[in-house]
Structure formats: structure tokens, C-alpha cells
Amino acid sequence: MGMTVTQKILAAHAGLESVAAGQLIEAKLDIVMGNDITIALAVPEFRKSGAEKVFDKEKVVVVLDHFAPNKDIKAAMNCKVCRDFARENQLTHFFDVGRMGIEHALLPEQGIVAPGEVIIGGDSHTCTYGAIGAFSTGVGSTDLAMGMATGENWFKVPAAIKFVLTGKPGKWVCGKDVMLHIIGRIGVDGALYRSMEFCGDGVASLSMDDRFSITNMAIEAGAKNATFPVDDVCRAYLAEHCAKPWTSYEADEDADYEQVIEIDLSAIRPTVAFPHLPSNTRTIDEVGDVPLDQVFIGSCTNGRLEDMAMAARILKGRKVADTLRVLVIPATPTIYMQCMELGYLRTFMEAGCAVSTPTCGACLGGHMGILAAGEKCLSTTNRNFVGRMGHVESEVYLCSPAVAAASAVAGRIVSPESLEGVE
Amino acid sequence: MQNAHGKAFVFGDDINTDVILPGAYLNVTDPKELASHCMESEDPDFVKNARPGDIMIAQKNFGCGSSREHAPLSIKYLGISCVIASTFARIFFRNALNIGLPILECEEAAKNIKAGDTVSVDFNTGVITNETTGQTFQAEPFPPFMQNLIACGGLVNYSKGKIGK
Numbered sequence: 028m029g030m031t032v033t034q035k036i037l038a039a040h041a042g043l044e045s046v047a048a049g050q051l052i053e054a055k056l057d058i059v060m061g062n063d064i065t066i067a068l069a070v071p072e073f074r075k076s077g078a079e080k081v082f083d084k085e086k087v088v089v090v091l092d093h094f095a096p097n098k099d100i101k102a103a104m105n106c107k108v109c110r111d112f113a114r115e116n117q118l119t120h121f122f123d124v125g126r127m128g129i130e131h132a133l134l135p136e137q138g139i140v141a142p143g144e145v146i147i148g149g150d151s152h153t154c155t156y157g158a159i160g161a162f163s164t165g166v167g168s169t170d171l172a173m174g175m176a177t178g179e180n181w182f183k184v185p186a187a188i189k190f191v192l193t194g195k196p197g198k199w200v201c202g203k204d205v206m207l208h209i210i211g212r213i214g215v216d217g218a219l220y221r222s223m224e225f226c227g228d229g230v231a232s233l234s235m236d237d238r239f240s241i242t243n244m245a246i247e248a249g250a251k252n253a254t255f256p257v258d259d260v261c262r263a264y265l266a267e268h269c270a271k272p273w274t275s276y277e278a279d280e281d282a283d284y285e286q287v288i289e290i291d292l293s294a295i296r297p298t299v300a301f302p303h304l305p306s307n308t309r310t311i312d313e314v315g316d317v318p319l320d321q322v323f324i325g326s327c328t329n330g331r332l333e334d335m336a337m338a339a340r341i342l343k344g345r346k347v348a349d350t351l352r353v354l355v356i357p358a359t360p361t362i363y364m365q366c367m368e369l370g371y372l373r374t375f376m377e378a379g380c381a382v383s384t385p386t387c388g389a390c391l392g393g394h395m396g397i398l399a400a401g402e403k404c405l406s407t408t409n410r411n412f413v414g415r416m417g418h419v420e421s422e423v424y425l426c427s428p429a430v431a432a433a434s435a436v437a438g439r440i441v442s443p444e445s446l447e448g449v450e
Numbered sequence: 451m452q453n454a455h456g457k458a459f460v461f462g463d464d465i466n467t468d469v470i471l472p473g474a475y476l477n478v479t480d481p482k483e484l485a486s487h488c489m490e491s492e493d494p495d496f497v498k499n500a501r502p503g504d505i506m507i508a509q510k511n512f513g514c515g516s517s518r519e520h521a522p523l524s525i526k527y528l529g530i531s532c533v534i535a536s537t538f539a540r541i542f543f544r545n546a547l548n549i550g551l552p553i554l555e556c557e558e559a560a561k562n563i564k565a566g567d568t569v570s571v572d573f574n575t576g577v578i579t580n581e582t583t584g585q586t587f588q589a590e591p592f593p594p595f596m597q598n599l600i601a602c603g604g605l606v607n608y609s610k611g612k613i614g615k
Binding site: 051064065067068071072075076077078093094098099101102105149150151153165166167168169170172173176177179181215216219220246249251304391392393397410412413414415417419 | 464466468469472473474476477478479490491492510511514515516517518519520522537539540541544545548549593595596599604605606609610612613
């Protein structure tokens with residue numbers, strides 16, 4: 028039996044000719060990443076194990092992005108634990124405030140992750156790097172600690188679902204809509220323990236930013252990881268960002284996929300996930316009347332340049348409704364500066380949005396935009412669980428940057444198509 | 451591993467880590483303080499009502515969402531002796547094994563045990579007994595590799611031999 032892309036990468040890192048779904052293996056790690064939340068909890072475990080130094084100072088990455096800039100004294104203490112650890116180990120890739128971006132936008136942008144690698148991260152959205160053909164998955168702090176100490180970890184080789192993409196997405200449809208559509212179709216455990224491997228003619232019509240949004244939310248379907256093929260679009264991205272040598276893998280013709288699901292991109296409408304699960308989706312045509320208190324545009328799902336460009340295109344020359352507040356957070360310093368140079372920041376601020384330095388804070392109800400009881404937020408983030416962005420009686424609706432920007436103007440959830448003069 | 455015995459607290463599908471331990475408390479690293487917020491958004495009285503040794507029962511996809519180890523830590527340090535669910539989300543599953551929180555997958559037990567039933571678990575055999583009704587259920591046994599990981603007391607002890615100074 029042939030192997031999937033994921034299985035080939037895992038076999039190569041376990042020193043095995045082949046692996047099969049369900050097999051338990053120990054694999055070498057190319058990158059181990061953590062943030063201020065997960066490293067702070069990992070450092071005591073690291074010390075408990077007797078480890079003195081990380082396995083490779085080039086391969087352990089620390090990004091202070093969650094509760095940084097420090098949101099309170101406890102967060103400040105946690106960030107200090109991470110800073111001390113990073114300096115003690117002389118980590119090459121340590122990102123503190125000012126150079127820090129949201130990790131899953133930052134690592135590919137900085138060329139720290141590459142195709143064919145095995146990457147673990149102390150953050151569930153680590154699955155994002157599958158967009159460039161890596162095996163990449165989220166772990167907790169103990170796995171993170173032992174990954175940093177040994178450069179290895181154990182994995183159960185996942186079975187896989189193949190998603191064959193066809194057609195081209197419509198004008199206001201982006202990667203986020205594609206993934207919300209898929210999660211709505213298969214459910215929040217539709218890919219539990221499995222790889223989601225994307226392929227088909229439709230892949231070529233998706234930009235890298237679309238693909239990052241899609242693989243980012245694989246965890247929202249319960250998946251272990253997701254992969255996209257390394258095609259011309261990906262190679263062009265890598266040429267610009269990644270100086271590391273890399274290897275790309277293709278699935279065997281007779282690779283074993285548990286399911287094959289065809290997705291016609293041209294049939295997907297802008298999609299919104301209603302509270303309180305990412306799978307609770309409706310197309311924009313079915314949303315009804317949902318007045319909003321807050322709109323958030325940013326995060327590891329949708330804080331990249333194309334997301335900002337899409338929001339700016341809609342907000343240009345318009346004002347956000349005076350019944351709500353709008354937060355925009357470009358995901359990395361580079362994206363922030365590009366937004367500045369392209370005039371997007373001016374557009375956002377003239378429209379009445381607040382623009383912030385990168386942080387994950389708002390998405391997980393940590394800081395920067397917490398919701399009160401009864402408030403509704405339309406957000407380009409990835410989770411809308413009970414209390415995700417604040418009070419347990421608040422509500423989060425998930426959507427694309429285009430729908431978020433249009434809705435910010437309208438004061439309620441609407442399609443960009445409904446705004447006059449938007450092109 | 452010590453067997454579990456306690457009162458059942460029953461939860462539904464897709465209990466996610468934001469519900470188990472809200473993001474607002476991720477600046478906390480003290481496990482006892484984390485335990486004081488366990489399941490706060492789902493059942494604010496859970497922490498008050500649960501006694502050491504009690505057992506959590508849940509349906510499909512327990513622990514979905516974030517990779518925060520704070521979630522299983524809050525359950526462990528509340529004194530919960532075992533979580534039984536139809537299925538677990540994969541990161542939660544790893545985290546629970548890694549920190550030594552006993553968990554078992556058993557759909558029949560998850561469906562049939564009612565809140566307040568007294569439940570016992572034999573970890574050697576995987577047999578779950580509802581002492582209130584007399585029903586017994588057989589959980590999926592762990593593969594040998596994971597049994598070894600658990601026997602070592604979690605991943606840190608398991609990894610000690612491999613760490614170069």
C-alpha cells in the first residue's frame with residue numbers, strides 16, 4: 028500500500044522505509060515552537076527532566092505573542108520565564124515585542140519552516156505550516172518541553188482524508204470561506220486524528236494566504252495536520268521567504284485515503300459560523316439579521332497581507348457603523364509596515380477602526396477586545412466556543428475579512444455584495 | 451495505576467478546552483489555581499460539587515480546541531480520578547497521557563452512565579462498572595507503547611533516558 032504525503036514525511040523522519048496508519052513511531056523534529064503561554068508551562072517540565080540545554084538552538088523557536096505586550100503582572104512573569112529561557116539557550120529564533128508577530132503568520136514569513144519538515148508547536152494552530160507541505164501539528168506543554176530537550180517525539184501515524192478541490196472561488200470567497208464550508212460539512216470531529224490532504228486542479232486558484240487560512244483551521248475539524256502540494260504558487264512564495272533547503276513529497280498513486288471528498292470551489296458562498304461551534308455554518312444568504320457590537324479583523328487565520336488588503340478595499344472611503352467598534356491587527360511587523368506603505372492603516376483609521384501591534388490576545392479572550400455579557404462579535408478568527416472572546420454570555424461569529432469589513436460598515440452581518448459601489 | 455472510584459459528572463458533545471479552562475486564566479501556571487476554574491463556563495458549580503476521586507463522563511470529541519495543557523491540569527488538580535468519553539480530541543488525549551491524567555474511551559459507558567451514579571474503573575482490565583445500576587463496560591485498552599508511557603509516569607520520565615547533557 029502506498030503512502031500519503033504525511034506518511035512519507037513521517038517515515039523519512041523516523042528512519043523507516045514506510046509507515047502505515049495507526050503505527051506508533053518516534054520521529055526527529057526539525058522545528059519546535061512555543062509561545063508565552065505554552066513555554067511558561069513547558070520550562071518547569073524541561074527542568075524536571077534534567078535537561079540543561081535545548082537539543083538545537085537553531086531549531087527551537089519562541090514567540091511572545093499571546094499575552095504580549097504583557098497584559099498584566101502574571102503575563103509579565105510568564106513572558107520573563109520565556110525570555111530568560113530563550114537567552115539562556117541562546118536561541119536564534121526568539122521573537123520579543125517589536126519583532127514579534129503572531130506565530131503562524133511569522134514562521135513561514137521568516138522562512139523558519141520549510142516543506143518536508145516535521146514541526147511541533149505548543150499551539151493547536153501549528154497545523155498552519157501544512158500549507159507549504161510540511162508535517163506540522165499542535166502539542167501541549169509537556170510534549171513541547173520534551174521536544175525542546177530531545178529533538179524527538181512520538182506520533183501515531185494518521186489515516187487521511189483527501190480533499191479534491193475543483194473550480195475557482197467566486198469574487199468575495201477566500202480560503203476562510205472554503206474551510207468554514209468544509210468544517211460545516213464534516214463537523215468539528217470530521218477529521219479527528221486524521222490528516223486532511225488537499226489536492227486537485229482547484230489548488231492553483233488559491234493564494235498562499237488562502238492556503239494558510241485553510242490549513243490553520245484543520246484543528247477545528249479535529250485533524251492532526253493538513254497538507255497542500257508544493258506547486259508553482261508555493262515555490263514562488265518559498266523563493267521569496269525561505270532560504271533553507273527543503274524536500275517536497277507527493278502522495279503515492281495507491282495511497283490509502285479513508286475518504287475522498289470533492290469540493291467545487293466555484294459553488295462556495297461567503298460563509299459564517301454561528302455560535303458556538305465552527306461547524307455551525309450558514310452561507311451569507313442565510314444569516315438573517317444579526318446586529319453586532321464588535322468586529323475583529325486579524326489573527327493567525329486572517330491577519331495576513333491579503334486579508335488586510337481585502338478589508339481595506341471595502342473600508343476605503345467608508346465609515347464603520349457608530350453602533351460598534353472595530354479592531355484590526357496585522358499579524359506581523361512586516362505585514363504592519365506593508366499596510367502602512369500601501370495606505371491601509373490610514374484607510375482603517377479614517378474608517379474608525381482601532382489598529383494594534385500584533386497579539387493573539389483578542390482571539391482567545393485574553394486581552395484587547397474582551398466581550399461583555401450579551402455582546403456579539405463578528406471575527407475573522409478560528410473559534411467561536413462559549414466564552415471564547417470574553418463573557419460566557421457573549422457570542423462569536425466567524426467569517427472572512429471581506430464579510431467582516433462589509434459588516435463593520437453595515438453594523439450587522441452582510442455580504443460585501445450588498446454594499447453599494449464595492450468592487 | 452491506582453483504580454478510580456467516585457461519583458459521575460456527565461457532560462455533552464464537543465466539550466472544548468475554552469470551556470474546560472477559559473483563555474482569561476492562561477496567565478495562571480499554578481495548577482491548584484487552574485483547578486479552581488475547571489469547567490467554569492459549562493457548570494459554575496462543578497468545582498464546588500466535585501470531590502477528589504470523582505469521575506467525568508463526556509460524549510464525543512472531549513477536549514477539542516486549543517492545545518492548552520492548563521485544561522487537563524485543571525481537571526487533574528481538582529482531583530478527578532478519570533475522564534471517560536466516547537472520543538477525545540487528539541491534543542487533549544496526548545496532554546492527558548503526558549501529565550498522568552487517566553482517560554478512557556468507551557462510547558457505551560459514556561452513553562449509559564447518568565449524573566450522580568457511582569462508578570469504578572479497573573485500569574488494568576479497562577472494565578468500567580456503574581455500581582449504581584450494576585452495568586459493566588469494556589473500554590479500549592491502550593496500545594503497549596502508551597501503557598509504557600503511563601507506567602513511566604508520563605512523558606518527562608519516559609524521555610529522561612534520552613536527554614544528552
